[in-house]
Every structure is written in structure tokens, then in C-alpha cells.
Amino acid sequence: MVIRRFAQALTAFGLAVVAGCATTQAAVTPPPGVPSPPSCGTVNLAVNPWSGSAANAAVVSYLLKEELRCKVNSYELSETASWAGFVDGSIDVILENWGHDDLKKKYIDGQKVAVELGLTGNKxxxxxxxxxxxxxxxxxxxxxxxxxxxxxxxxxxxxxxxxxxxxxxxxxxxxxxxxxxxxxxxxxxxxxxxxxxxxxxxxxxxxxxxxxxxxxxxxxxxxxxxxxxxxxxxxxxxxxxxxxxxVTCDYQPYDLDKIARKAFVDSGSPGAVFLKNWTWTNNDQNQVARDMTQGKMTADEAAKKWADANRDVWEKWLP
The missing domain is CATH 3.40.190.100 (Glycine betaine-binding periplasmic protein; domain 2)
Known part of the structure; x- marks a missing residue:
């Protein structure tokens, strides 16, 4: 009886492995006539000169690489230089935009090389x-x-x-x-x-x-x-x-938003969908920034720590 049960279990395990392989293969290779999903390719991120921007880029970059197999390049730039990168294609996304109605008018309304990608969730x-x-x-x-x-x-x-x-x-x-x-x-x-x-x-x-x-x-x-x-x-x-x-009035309170290169968004890249879905809180950003600045963690170490503790948050960002 024990031997028979073991044989049955082994057979069931073998069938499960075969089924699992078939499912995996089907996911990788679509059936005839069904187009392959677009490759993530390369995503070029602007990192502006404050720790919150670096924290944003750390988590986004880590998950784009680990979950979507994107190649990610990060460039440390001023805010104005980041916007200019939309023109020559050197920048795909600004992850934290503080207002800049003048730059929106120039690059979104005027040159039409950029688009708004939604709020970050940060105040x-x-x-x-x-x-x-x-x-x-x-x-x-x-x-x-x-x-x-x-x-x-x-x-x-x-x-x-x-x-x-x-x-x-x-x-x-x-x-x-x-x-x-x-x-x-x-x-x-x-x-x-x-x-x-x-x-x-x-x-x-x-x-x-x-x-x-x-x-x-x-x-x-x-x-x-x-x-x-x-x-x-x-x-x-x-x-x-x-x-x-x-001007004689205080600063405007900001709902911080994301700006992306229009051609990047129009490409259908899974990376663009991910970035549109990405939102988190001031507390999330501060945790990662603290680990990078005070905890002396690398960007990937700080991002992994946050991602391991917040899977329920970032899984919603995936395409």
C-alpha cells in the first residue's frame, strides 16, 4: 500500500512538472497568430539632485530589472536638463516633477515630445x-x-x-x-x-x-x-x-507627478505601463532615502529591502 501510494504521488508529481513546463512554454511563446508581448528594452531615468529622487529611481530601477528584465540607465541631472532629454531621447522618464508649468508648456504643449504620466502619490x-x-x-x-x-x-x-x-x-x-x-x-x-x-x-x-x-x-x-x-x-x-x-505668496502645495517621453509611452513598452502604475507615499520614499543616506546601503540593497517588505504594493504596478 505504501509503495502504491508513493508511485501514485510520483506519477502525479511528474504530470505536474510536465504541465508546469507546458504552461511556462506557452507563456514564453505565444500561439501562432498571436503577437509576442513588446520587449521592455531600455529605460532611461532622470535622477535629480535630492535624496527622494534617488530613492524613487532606486526602487523603480530595481523592479524594472528584476521583474520586467528591462535594461535601466540612470542619469544624474538638474530638473531643466532632465526635460531637455526628452528632445534627443536621452531621457524617458522624470519620476518626480515639482510643478514646472513653464516646462510643461514648452515640451508637452509646444514641442509635443513629452506627456504627463500621472501622480507619484507623494505630497x-x-x-x-x-x-x-x-x-x-x-x-x-x-x-x-x-x-x-x-x-x-x-x-x-x-x-x-x-x-x-x-x-x-x-x-x-x-x-x-x-x-x-x-x-x-x-x-x-x-x-x-x-x-x-x-x-x-x-x-x-x-x-x-x-x-x-x-x-x-x-x-x-x-x-x-x-x-x-x-x-x-x-x-x-x-x-x-x-x-x-x-511674487509675495507662499509656495504652492504640490501633488508630485511623473513626466515621460511621448515616443517611449507610445512604444507600448511594459516599462512605460509599469511607470504609469507606480505610486507610493512620502513615508515609502523616506524609508528608502534614509537607508541609502544614513544606512549606507546601495540603491539596489535599499530597494530590495523595501520591495521585500511591500510586495502587495508593487505587484499592482506590474503590467
């Missing part, structure tokens, strides 16, 4: 911040109309008799110089030079209890490490920043 907030300890000690500093009273507090050797306002990378979305002038604030804008240097400055201000007023934004992993207090400027209303030189 973008840009604004003026001080370390939380400053707001706790001086609650009135959170009213922008009081900032001139604190100009001496923020003076540095680089600003002479004025207060310092610290910006990040000159290529970032910013209107701080115009705001300082138009709101008649006694400050001088100084660029930190990069996201890393801006983060280091806020860390130092927190650790050493030194005053700092500067540009910052979400999503950003640092905000789960240290607390910054946001200083609201005059309320944003649609159109209030239409004239960049005359």
Missing part, C-alpha cells in the same frame, strides 16, 4: 523653516511679519549687516530671493550648494543650538530625525506667483 511641501527649539523659545518667529526683528539673530560673516536665509541647490524650485525683496525682509540669500549641505546645516543648528532660517521641503527623511518649524508666508492662491518677479 510636496516647500517653505521656510527654523529649528523647532527656536520656535519653542520664540513663538512669535513663526509670524513672517516678525522676521525683521530677528535679522540680527541670523547674521553671518557672509551677509554683513543682514540676516542670512539659507537656500539649497541653485537648480531647485525656489522664489526666495524675490520673496525676501518683495516682502521687504532684511535678509540676504546664501546657497548651501546641495541638499546634503543644507541637511548638515540644519543638523548643526539643532545640535549646537545655533539660529538658522532656511528653505526646506517634504518629503524628506530628515524630518523624522529632527523637528523643524514651518513659517507660513502669505497664503498661496492660484495665480499669485504668475509674475515671478512680483
Amino acid at each position: 510636496g511641501v516647500i517653505g521656510w523653516y527654523v529649528p523647532q527649539w527656536m520656535a519653542d523659545e520664540n513663538p512669535d518667529i513663526l509670524d513672517w511679519r516678525n522676521l525683521n526683528e530677528y535679522a540680527d539673530t541670523f547674521k553671518t560673516t557672509a551677509t554683513g549687516g543682514k540676516g542670512q536665509f539659507l537656500a539649497a541647490d541653485p537648480s531647485f524650485v525656489t522664489k526666495d530671493a524675490q520673496l525676501i525683496e518683495n516682502l521687504k525682509l532684511d535678509y540676504t540669500l546664501v546657497y548651501a550648494g546641495s541638499e546634503d549641505k543644507l541637511i548638515a546645516a540644519f543638523r548643526r543648528a539643532q545640535r549646537q543650538k545655533t539660529p538658522l532660517l532656511g528653505y526646506f521641503y517634504e518629503p524628506q527623511w530628515l524630518l523624522s530625525d529632527i523637528k523643524l518649524a514651518h513659517i507660513p508666508l502669505p497664503r498661496y492662491k492660484p495665480g499669485c506667483d504668475a509674475d515671478a518677479d512680483a
Whole structure:
């Protein structure tokens, strides 16, 4: 009886293997008359100079390679240079676009080389911040109309008799110089030079209890490490920043979106479908960015860690 049951089990196993092979073969080679699915081919990603953009690219690149067998190239570019890549075909996708209505008008409406690919799921907030300890000690500093009273507090050797306002990378979305002038604030804008240097400055201000007023934004992993207090400027209303030189209102809140090369989307590449489906949260992005910047993981290591823990999320992105 035991031998018979073993033989039956072995036979069943053999049939299952044959059936499995047949199913796999059928998936790889379509029946006559049925066209083969398009190859993923190559996907060229723009990576802009902030950690969230690198985190986006890490996870997208990892899954495109592992799940769809795409070849992925990542290029570190400024935002403006990324858009220009749609013209010569060197860039297929910008994974995190912060507004740029002017560039949409040029490349989507005008040259028709790019298309909107949907929202990323991330909520973008840009604004003026001080370390939380400053707001706790001086609650009135959170009213922008009081900032001139604190100009001496923020003076540095680089600003002479004025207060310092610290910006990040000159290529970032910013209107701080115009705001300082138009709101008649006694400050001088100084660029930190990069996201890393801006983060280091806020860390130092927190650790050493030194005053700092500067540009910052979400999503950003640092905000789960240290607390910054946001200083609201005059309320944003649609159109209030239409004239960049005359702007006096706060930054627009962004629903961040994706932009793709039109020819890439029209090609029917599974990679384009995947990227259209891709959405995640600020928390997702911050987890990966933290692992890459603070955990010293490679992009693939951080992406694999996130993907292993979130299969139910990314399986919905697959074509």
C-alpha cells in the first residue's frame, strides 16, 4: 500500500512538472497568430539632485530589472536638463516633477515630445523653516511679519549687516530671493550648494543650538530625525506667483507627478505601463532615502529591502 501510494504521488508529481513546463512554454511563446508581448528594452531615468529622487529611481530601477528584465540607465541631472532629454531621447522618464508649468508648456504643449504620466502619490511641501527649539523659545518667529526683528539673530560673516536665509541647490524650485525683496525682509540669500549641505546645516543648528532660517521641503527623511518649524508666508492662491518677479505668496502645495517621453509611452513598452502604475507615499520614499543616506546601503540593497517588505504594493504596478 505504501509503495502504491508513493508511485501514485510520483506519477502525479511528474504530470505536474510536465504541465508546469507546458504552461511556462506557452507563456514564453505565444500561439501562432498571436503577437509576442513588446520587449521592455531600455529605460532611461532622470535622477535629480535630492535624496527622494534617488530613492524613487532606486526602487523603480530595481523592479524594472528584476521583474520586467528591462535594461535601466540612470542619469544624474538638474530638473531643466532632465526635460531637455526628452528632445534627443536621452531621457524617458522624470519620476518626480515639482510643478514646472513653464516646462510643461514648452515640451508637452509646444514641442509635443513629452506627456504627463500621472501622480507619484507623494505630497510636496516647500517653505521656510527654523529649528523647532527656536520656535519653542520664540513663538512669535513663526509670524513672517516678525522676521525683521530677528535679522540680527541670523547674521553671518557672509551677509554683513543682514540676516542670512539659507537656500539649497541653485537648480531647485525656489522664489526666495524675490520673496525676501518683495516682502521687504532684511535678509540676504546664501546657497548651501546641495541638499546634503543644507541637511548638515540644519543638523548643526539643532545640535549646537545655533539660529538658522532656511528653505526646506517634504518629503524628506530628515524630518523624522529632527523637528523643524514651518513659517507660513502669505497664503498661496492660484495665480499669485504668475509674475515671478512680483511674487509675495507662499509656495504652492504640490501633488508630485511623473513626466515621460511621448515616443517611449507610445512604444507600448511594459516599462512605460509599469511607470504609469507606480505610486507610493512620502513615508515609502523616506524609508528608502534614509537607508541609502544614513544606512549606507546601495540603491539596489535599499530597494530590495523595501520591495521585500511591500510586495502587495508593487505587484499592482506590474503590467
